[in-house]
Amino acid sequence: MNYEEAKEKFISTWGALGTLWGINKAMAQIHALLWISPEPLSMEDIMEELQISRGNTSMNLRQLMDWGIVFKENKMGERKEYFVSEKDVQELARQIAKERSRREIRPVIKVLKDVSSIEDDNTAKTKELIKQTKALHELADTADTMMNKMVNQEHNWITKTLLKIVK
Amino acid sequence: MNYEEAKEKFISTWGALGTLWGINKAMAQIHALLWISPEPLSMEDIMEELQISRGNTSMNLRQLMDWGIVFKENKMGERKEYFVSEKDVQELARQIAKERSRREIRPVIKVLKDVSSIEDDNTAKTKELIKQTKALHELADTADTMMNKMVNQEHNWITKTLLKIVK
DNA sequence: ATTAATTTTCAATATTTTTTGAAAGTTTGA
DNA sequence: TCAAACTTTCAAAAAATATTGAAAATTAAT
Numbered sequence: 001m002n003y004e005e006a007k008e009k010f011i012s013t014w015g016a017l018g019t020l021w022g023i024n025k026a027m028a029q030i031h032a033l034l035w036i037s038p039e040p041l042s043m044e045d046i047m048e049e050l051q052i053s054r055g056n057t058s059m060n061l062r063q064l065m066d067w068g069i070v071f072k073e074n075k076m077g078e079r080k081e082y083f084v085s086e087k088d089v090q091e092l093a094r095q096i097a098k099e100r101s102r103r104e105i106r107p108v109i110k111v112l113k114d115v116s117s118i119e120d121d122n123t124a125k126t127k128e129l130i131k132q133t134k135a136l137h138e139l140a141d142t143a144d145t146m147m148n149k150m151v152n153q154e155h156n157w158i159t160k161t162l163l164k165i166v167k
Numbered sequence: 168m169n170y171e172e173a174k175e176k177f178i179s180t181w182g183a184l185g186t187l188w189g190i191n192k193a194m195a196q197i198h199a200l201l202w203i204s205p206e207p208l209s210m211e212d213i214m215e216e217l218q219i220s221r222g223n224t225s226m227n228l229r230q231l232m233d234w235g236i237v238f239k240e241n242k243m244g245e246r247k248e249y250f251v252s253e254k255d256v257q258e259l260a261r262q263i264a265k266e267r268s269r270r271e272i273r274p275v276i277k278v279l280k281d282v283s284s285i286e287d288d289n290t291a292k293t294k295e296l297i298k299q300t301k302a303l304h305e306l307a308d309t310a311d312t313m314m315n316k317m318v319n320q321e322h323n324w325i326t327k328t329l330l331k332i333v334k
Numbered sequence: 335a336t337t338a339a340t341t342t343t344c345a346a347t348a349t350t351t352t353t354t355g356a357a358a359g360t361t362t363g364a
Numbered sequence: 365t366c367a368a369a370c371t372t373t374c375a376a377a378a379a380a381t382a383t384t385g386a387a388a389a390t391t392a393a394t
Binding site for chain 2: 001002003006007009010013017019020021022035036037038087089090093104108111112114115118121123124125126127128129132133135136138139
Binding site: 219220222 | 381383384385391392393
Protein backbone atom coordinates (compact mmCIF):
# COMPACT_ATOMS: atom_id res chain seq x y z
CA MET A 1 0.00 0.00 0.00
CA ASN A 2 1.47 3.35 -0.98
CA TYR A 3 0.78 6.76 0.54
CA GLU A 4 -2.17 7.64 -1.70
CA GLU A 5 -3.86 4.30 -1.19
CA ALA A 6 -3.35 4.45 2.54
CA LYS A 7 -4.70 7.98 2.73
CA GLU A 8 -7.81 7.09 0.75
CA LYS A 9 -8.37 3.99 2.79
CA PHE A 10 -8.11 5.89 6.02
CA ILE A 11 -10.42 8.68 4.90
CA SER A 12 -13.09 6.40 3.53
CA THR A 13 -12.95 4.08 6.54
CA TRP A 14 -13.29 7.00 8.92
CA GLY A 15 -16.23 8.26 6.90
CA ALA A 16 -17.94 4.88 7.02
CA LEU A 17 -17.38 4.52 10.76
CA GLY A 18 -18.85 7.97 11.32
CA THR A 19 -21.95 7.06 9.33
CA LEU A 20 -22.44 3.94 11.44
CA TRP A 21 -22.34 6.09 14.57
CA GLY A 22 -24.62 8.85 13.36
CA ILE A 23 -22.03 11.29 12.03
CA ASN A 24 -22.31 12.32 8.45
CA LYS A 25 -19.77 11.13 5.96
CA ALA A 26 -18.51 14.51 4.83
CA MET A 27 -17.94 15.65 8.40
CA ALA A 28 -16.04 12.50 9.30
CA GLN A 29 -13.99 12.63 6.12
CA ILE A 30 -13.04 16.27 6.54
CA HIS A 31 -11.91 15.43 10.01
CA ALA A 32 -9.91 12.46 8.75
CA LEU A 33 -8.24 14.59 6.10
CA LEU A 34 -7.22 17.29 8.57
CA TRP A 35 -6.14 14.68 11.11
CA ILE A 36 -3.43 13.33 8.80
CA SER A 37 -2.52 16.60 7.14
CA PRO A 38 0.79 18.07 8.31
CA GLU A 39 -0.28 21.50 7.02
CA PRO A 40 -3.39 23.58 7.59
CA LEU A 41 -5.81 23.23 4.67
CA SER A 42 -8.04 25.79 3.01
CA MET A 43 -11.64 25.22 2.01
CA GLU A 44 -10.49 24.89 -1.58
CA ASP A 45 -7.99 22.21 -0.58
CA ILE A 46 -10.66 20.22 1.19
CA MET A 47 -13.23 20.56 -1.59
CA GLU A 48 -10.66 19.47 -4.10
CA GLU A 49 -9.34 16.54 -2.09
CA LEU A 50 -12.73 15.11 -1.10
CA GLN A 51 -14.65 16.22 -4.20
CA ILE A 52 -17.39 17.94 -2.27
CA SER A 53 -19.13 21.27 -2.73
CA ARG A 54 -18.27 24.56 -1.12
CA GLY A 55 -21.50 24.67 0.87
CA ASN A 56 -21.04 21.18 2.20
CA THR A 57 -17.47 21.93 3.21
CA SER A 58 -18.41 25.15 4.92
CA MET A 59 -21.26 23.63 6.92
CA ASN A 60 -19.34 20.60 8.06
CA LEU A 61 -16.26 22.63 9.01
CA ARG A 62 -18.51 24.72 11.18
CA GLN A 63 -19.89 21.62 12.86
CA LEU A 64 -16.39 20.30 13.48
CA MET A 65 -15.51 23.62 15.07
CA ASP A 66 -18.68 23.44 17.18
CA TRP A 67 -17.53 20.05 18.37
CA GLY A 68 -14.22 21.64 19.33
CA ILE A 69 -12.03 19.33 17.27
CA VAL A 70 -11.15 21.61 14.34
CA PHE A 71 -9.81 25.15 14.45
CA LYS A 72 -9.39 28.07 12.11
CA GLU A 73 -5.91 29.27 11.43
CA ASN A 74 -4.68 32.30 9.53
CA LYS A 75 -1.57 32.49 7.45
CA MET A 76 0.13 35.87 7.56
CA GLY A 77 -0.55 37.99 4.55
CA GLU A 78 -3.28 35.62 3.34
CA ARG A 79 -6.92 36.42 3.24
CA LYS A 80 -8.06 32.82 3.00
CA GLU A 81 -8.91 30.83 6.10
CA TYR A 82 -7.09 27.62 6.90
CA PHE A 83 -8.17 24.78 9.10
CA VAL A 84 -6.36 22.39 11.39
CA SER A 85 -7.59 19.46 13.42
CA GLU A 86 -6.93 18.84 17.07
CA LYS A 87 -3.95 16.53 16.76
CA ASP A 88 -3.82 14.90 20.15
CA VAL A 89 -5.71 11.63 20.22
CA GLN A 90 -6.61 11.89 23.90
CA GLU A 91 -7.92 15.38 23.52
CA LEU A 92 -9.93 14.23 20.51
CA ALA A 93 -11.49 11.40 22.51
CA ARG A 94 -12.23 13.68 25.43
CA GLN A 95 -13.82 16.31 23.28
CA ILE A 96 -16.06 13.83 21.49
CA ALA A 97 -17.06 12.19 24.76
CA LYS A 98 -17.80 15.57 26.27
CA GLU A 99 -19.97 16.72 23.41
CA ARG A 100 -21.90 13.50 23.01
CA SER A 101 -22.57 13.47 26.71
CA ARG A 102 -23.80 17.04 26.73
CA ARG A 103 -25.94 16.85 23.62
CA GLU A 104 -27.27 13.33 23.65
CA ILE A 105 -26.76 11.45 26.88
CA ARG A 106 -27.70 13.98 29.51
CA PRO A 107 -31.06 14.83 27.97
CA VAL A 108 -31.88 11.13 27.88
CA ILE A 109 -30.84 10.70 31.50
CA LYS A 110 -33.23 13.48 32.38
CA VAL A 111 -36.09 11.68 30.62
CA LEU A 112 -35.23 8.38 32.29
CA LYS A 113 -35.27 10.08 35.63
CA ASP A 114 -38.68 11.62 34.99
CA VAL A 115 -40.19 8.47 33.58
CA SER A 116 -38.89 6.27 36.37
CA SER A 117 -40.34 8.69 38.91
CA ILE A 118 -44.00 8.37 37.97
CA GLU A 119 -46.34 7.30 40.71
CA ASP A 120 -46.60 3.55 41.22
CA ASP A 121 -50.21 2.44 40.82
CA ASN A 122 -49.30 -1.16 41.61
CA THR A 123 -50.18 -2.54 38.21
CA ALA A 124 -47.67 -4.94 36.70
CA LYS A 125 -47.02 -2.73 33.71
CA THR A 126 -46.34 0.37 35.79
CA LYS A 127 -44.06 -1.58 38.06
CA GLU A 128 -42.14 -2.90 35.10
CA LEU A 129 -41.81 0.54 33.49
CA ILE A 130 -40.46 2.00 36.71
CA LYS A 131 -38.11 -0.88 37.37
CA GLN A 132 -36.64 -1.00 33.88
CA THR A 133 -36.26 2.72 33.32
CA LYS A 134 -34.72 3.06 36.77
CA ALA A 135 -32.15 0.41 35.90
CA LEU A 136 -31.30 2.23 32.67
CA HIS A 137 -31.14 5.51 34.53
CA GLU A 138 -28.67 4.17 37.02
CA LEU A 139 -26.40 2.67 34.40
CA ALA A 140 -26.52 5.73 32.17
CA ASP A 141 -25.89 8.04 35.08
CA THR A 142 -22.90 6.09 36.30
CA ALA A 143 -21.43 5.84 32.82
CA ASP A 144 -21.98 9.50 32.15
CA THR A 145 -20.42 10.54 35.43
CA MET A 146 -17.40 8.51 34.49
CA MET A 147 -17.22 10.16 31.10
CA ASN A 148 -17.29 13.55 32.71
CA LYS A 149 -14.52 12.67 35.10
CA MET A 150 -12.58 11.57 32.08
CA VAL A 151 -13.24 14.80 30.27
CA ASN A 152 -11.78 16.83 33.08
CA GLN A 153 -8.74 14.73 33.79
CA GLU A 154 -5.12 15.33 33.02
CA HIS A 155 -3.90 14.69 29.56
CA ASN A 156 -2.88 11.08 29.77
CA TRP A 157 -5.57 9.83 32.08
CA ILE A 158 -7.61 7.90 29.57
CA THR A 159 -4.96 5.46 28.51
CA LYS A 160 -3.64 5.04 32.01
CA THR A 161 -7.10 4.25 33.33
CA LEU A 162 -8.05 1.93 30.52
CA LEU A 163 -4.79 0.07 30.92
CA LYS A 164 -5.35 -0.22 34.65
CA ILE A 165 -8.76 -1.77 34.03
CA VAL A 166 -7.44 -4.13 31.43
CA LYS A 167 -4.71 -5.02 33.92
CA MET B 168 -47.18 12.17 34.09
CA ASN B 169 -49.38 9.08 33.95
CA TYR B 170 -48.46 5.60 32.75
CA GLU B 171 -49.40 6.15 29.11
CA GLU B 172 -47.53 9.43 28.86
CA ALA B 173 -44.49 7.95 30.54
CA LYS B 174 -44.52 4.95 28.26
CA GLU B 175 -44.78 7.06 25.13
CA LYS B 176 -42.07 9.39 26.32
CA PHE B 177 -39.72 6.52 27.03
CA ILE B 178 -40.36 4.81 23.71
CA SER B 179 -39.96 7.94 21.63
CA THR B 180 -36.87 9.07 23.52
CA TRP B 181 -35.25 5.68 23.08
CA GLY B 182 -36.08 5.80 19.38
CA ALA B 183 -34.55 9.25 19.02
CA LEU B 184 -31.39 8.23 20.89
CA GLY B 185 -31.04 5.19 18.65
CA THR B 186 -31.28 7.34 15.55
CA LEU B 187 -28.54 9.62 16.86
CA TRP B 188 -26.28 6.61 17.30
CA GLY B 189 -26.98 4.96 13.97
CA ILE B 190 -29.78 2.60 14.99
CA ASN B 191 -33.04 2.88 13.21
CA LYS B 192 -36.04 4.25 14.99
CA ALA B 193 -38.31 1.24 14.62
CA MET B 194 -35.64 -1.10 15.95
CA ALA B 195 -34.97 1.09 18.97
CA GLN B 196 -38.66 1.56 19.68
CA ILE B 197 -39.46 -2.13 19.45
CA HIS B 198 -36.67 -2.72 21.90
CA ALA B 199 -37.99 -0.02 24.22
CA LEU B 200 -41.47 -1.49 24.10
CA LEU B 201 -40.29 -4.98 24.95
CA TRP B 202 -37.94 -3.63 27.61
CA ILE B 203 -40.82 -2.25 29.65
CA SER B 204 -43.37 -4.91 28.85
CA PRO B 205 -44.04 -7.35 31.69
CA GLU B 206 -45.46 -9.86 29.17
CA PRO B 207 -44.12 -11.30 25.94
CA LEU B 208 -45.61 -9.50 22.93
CA SER B 209 -46.69 -10.84 19.56
CA MET B 210 -45.97 -9.20 16.25
CA GLU B 211 -49.56 -7.97 16.17
CA ASP B 212 -49.14 -6.37 19.59
CA ILE B 213 -46.01 -4.53 18.46
CA MET B 214 -47.49 -3.37 15.15
CA GLU B 215 -50.55 -2.10 16.95
CA GLU B 216 -48.67 -0.36 19.73
CA LEU B 217 -46.09 1.37 17.54
CA GLN B 218 -48.28 1.78 14.45
CA ILE B 219 -45.81 0.17 12.11
CA SER B 220 -46.20 -2.38 9.35
CA ARG B 221 -45.83 -6.11 9.57
CA GLY B 222 -42.76 -6.15 7.34
CA ASN B 223 -41.03 -3.49 9.34
CA THR B 224 -41.77 -5.28 12.58
CA SER B 225 -40.56 -8.59 11.26
CA MET B 226 -37.29 -7.23 9.92
CA ASN B 227 -36.42 -5.26 13.00
CA LEU B 228 -37.30 -8.10 15.36
CA ARG B 229 -34.91 -10.24 13.42
CA GLN B 230 -32.19 -7.63 13.79
CA LEU B 231 -32.78 -7.36 17.52
CA MET B 232 -32.47 -11.14 17.75
CA ASP B 233 -29.25 -10.99 15.72
CA TRP B 234 -27.95 -8.49 18.25
CA GLY B 235 -28.82 -10.99 20.97
CA ILE B 236 -31.04 -8.66 22.95
CA VAL B 237 -34.49 -9.98 22.00
CA PHE B 238 -35.70 -13.59 22.05
CA LYS B 239 -38.57 -15.61 20.69
CA GLU B 240 -40.88 -17.23 23.14
CA ASN B 241 -43.72 -19.67 22.59
CA LYS B 242 -46.90 -19.83 24.59
CA MET B 243 -48.23 -23.33 25.03
CA GLY B 244 -51.07 -24.18 22.70
CA GLU B 245 -50.50 -21.01 20.67
CA ARG B 246 -49.26 -20.92 17.13
CA LYS B 247 -48.21 -17.29 17.24
CA GLU B 248 -44.68 -16.29 18.20
CA TYR B 249 -44.05 -14.00 21.13
CA PHE B 250 -41.03 -11.85 21.83
CA VAL B 251 -39.25 -10.80 24.98
CA SER B 252 -36.32 -8.49 25.55
CA GLU B 253 -33.24 -9.25 27.56
CA LYS B 254 -34.27 -7.66 30.86
CA ASP B 255 -30.98 -7.31 32.66
CA VAL B 256 -29.44 -3.91 32.09
CA GLN B 257 -25.88 -5.14 32.45
CA GLU B 258 -26.41 -7.95 30.02
CA LEU B 259 -27.97 -5.49 27.59
CA ALA B 260 -24.96 -3.19 27.82
CA ARG B 261 -22.57 -6.07 27.43
CA GLN B 262 -24.35 -7.48 24.44
CA ILE B 263 -24.47 -4.13 22.64
CA ALA B 264 -20.82 -3.46 23.41
CA LYS B 265 -19.89 -6.91 22.18
CA GLU B 266 -21.76 -6.59 18.91
CA ARG B 267 -20.62 -3.07 18.11
CA SER B 268 -17.06 -4.10 18.79
CA ARG B 269 -17.31 -7.13 16.56
CA ARG B 270 -19.11 -5.48 13.68
CA GLU B 271 -17.76 -1.96 13.67
CA ILE B 272 -14.72 -1.38 15.82
CA ARG B 273 -12.57 -4.38 15.06
CA PRO B 274 -12.68 -3.94 11.29
CA VAL B 275 -11.63 -0.31 11.74
CA ILE B 276 -8.76 -1.32 14.02
CA LYS B 277 -7.59 -3.65 11.31
CA VAL B 278 -7.58 -0.81 8.77
CA LEU B 279 -5.76 1.50 11.18
CA LYS B 280 -3.15 -1.15 11.72
CA ASP B 281 -2.62 -1.62 7.99
CA VAL B 282 -2.56 2.07 7.20
CA SER B 283 -0.16 2.90 10.01
CA SER B 284 2.16 0.17 8.80
CA ILE B 285 2.93 1.54 5.35
CA GLU B 286 6.55 2.12 4.54
CA ASP B 287 7.93 5.44 5.73
CA ASP B 288 9.34 7.38 2.77
CA ASN B 289 10.43 10.25 5.02
CA THR B 290 8.09 12.83 3.54
CA ALA B 291 6.23 14.98 6.02
CA LYS B 292 2.83 13.78 4.88
CA THR B 293 3.70 10.10 5.16
CA LYS B 294 5.19 10.66 8.57
CA GLU B 295 2.04 12.43 9.70
CA LEU B 296 -0.25 9.72 8.32
CA ILE B 297 1.71 7.05 10.13
CA LYS B 298 1.93 8.97 13.37
CA GLN B 299 -1.73 9.91 13.54
CA THR B 300 -3.19 6.60 12.46
CA LYS B 301 -0.87 4.82 14.88
CA ALA B 302 -2.14 6.99 17.72
CA LEU B 303 -5.74 6.20 16.79
CA HIS B 304 -4.87 2.54 16.48
CA GLU B 305 -3.42 2.45 19.95
CA LEU B 306 -6.36 4.18 21.55
CA ALA B 307 -8.94 2.11 19.69
CA ASP B 308 -7.12 -1.09 20.48
CA THR B 309 -6.89 -0.33 24.18
CA ALA B 310 -10.53 0.70 24.38
CA ASP B 311 -11.66 -2.34 22.46
CA THR B 312 -9.65 -4.68 24.63
CA MET B 313 -11.31 -3.14 27.62
CA MET B 314 -14.73 -3.63 26.09
CA ASN B 315 -14.00 -7.26 25.49
CA LYS B 316 -12.88 -7.79 29.05
CA MET B 317 -16.12 -6.19 30.07
CA VAL B 318 -18.13 -8.46 27.84
CA ASN B 319 -16.67 -11.55 29.42
CA GLN B 320 -16.85 -10.49 33.04
CA GLU B 321 -19.14 -11.54 35.79
CA HIS B 322 -22.57 -10.10 35.90
CA ASN B 323 -22.03 -7.06 38.03
CA TRP B 324 -18.61 -6.05 36.83
CA ILE B 325 -19.58 -3.02 34.81
CA THR B 326 -21.09 -1.01 37.62
CA LYS B 327 -18.44 -2.03 40.09
CA THR B 328 -15.69 -0.96 37.73
CA LEU B 329 -17.30 2.27 36.69
CA LEU B 330 -17.86 3.15 40.32
CA LYS B 331 -14.27 2.36 41.15
CA ILE B 332 -13.10 4.73 38.44
CA VAL B 333 -15.43 7.44 39.51
CA LYS B 334 -14.16 6.90 43.04
C1' DA C 335 -52.37 -33.57 1.27
C1' DT C 336 -54.92 -29.57 2.13
C1' DT C 337 -55.90 -25.55 4.41
C1' DA C 338 -55.50 -21.89 7.55
C1' DA C 339 -52.44 -19.21 10.44
C1' DT C 340 -48.48 -16.93 10.62
C1' DT C 341 -43.96 -15.02 9.18
C1' DT C 342 -40.66 -13.47 5.77
C1' DT C 343 -39.17 -11.28 1.71
C1' DC C 344 -38.55 -7.63 -1.39
C1' DA C 345 -39.84 -4.27 -5.03
C1' DA C 346 -42.08 -0.07 -4.77
C1' DT C 347 -42.85 4.09 -2.10
C1' DA C 348 -42.14 7.42 1.33
C1' DT C 349 -39.29 9.81 4.39
C1' DT C 350 -35.17 11.66 6.06
C1' DT C 351 -30.73 13.24 5.46
C1' DT C 352 -27.15 15.04 2.83
C1' DT C 353 -25.37 17.69 -0.82
C1' DT C 354 -25.28 21.19 -4.22
C1' DG C 355 -24.67 25.74 -6.12
C1' DA C 356 -25.83 30.22 -6.72
C1' DA C 357 -27.23 34.34 -4.32
C1' DA C 358 -26.42 36.99 -0.32
C1' DG C 359 -23.29 38.30 3.09
C1' DT C 360 -18.79 39.64 4.96
C1' DT C 361 -14.20 41.27 5.14
C1' DT C 362 -10.15 43.49 3.55
C1' DG C 363 -7.45 46.60 0.95
C1' DA C 364 -6.93 50.19 -2.44
C1' DT D 365 -16.57 53.91 -1.04
C1' DC D 366 -15.95 50.33 -4.19
C1' DA D 367 -14.77 45.99 -5.64
C1' DA D 368 -12.38 41.72 -5.23
C1' DA D 369 -11.73 37.65 -2.38
C1' DC D 370 -13.69 34.80 0.25
C1' DT D 371 -17.48 32.51 3.30
C1' DT D 372 -22.13 31.48 4.60
C1' DT D 373 -26.83 30.48 3.82
C1' DC D 374 -30.63 28.01 2.18
C1' DA D 375 -34.04 26.33 -1.25
C1' DA D 376 -33.90 22.77 -4.43
C1' DA D 377 -32.07 18.28 -5.94
C1' DA D 378 -29.98 14.04 -5.07
C1' DA D 379 -28.88 10.24 -2.36
C1' DA D 380 -29.47 7.28 1.35
C1' DT D 381 -32.39 5.00 4.45
C1' DA D 382 -36.58 3.29 6.29
C1' DT D 383 -41.20 1.63 5.61
C1' DT D 384 -45.02 -0.50 3.44
C1' DG D 385 -47.88 -4.16 1.86
C1' DA D 386 -48.89 -7.88 -0.84
C1' DA D 387 -47.08 -12.16 -2.65
C1' DA D 388 -44.35 -16.09 -1.42
C1' DA D 389 -42.80 -19.07 2.00
C1' DT D 390 -43.27 -21.60 6.11
C1' DT D 391 -45.50 -24.06 9.73
C1' DA D 392 -48.82 -26.74 12.13
C1' DA D 393 -53.15 -28.91 12.57
C1' DT D 394 -56.78 -31.70 10.53
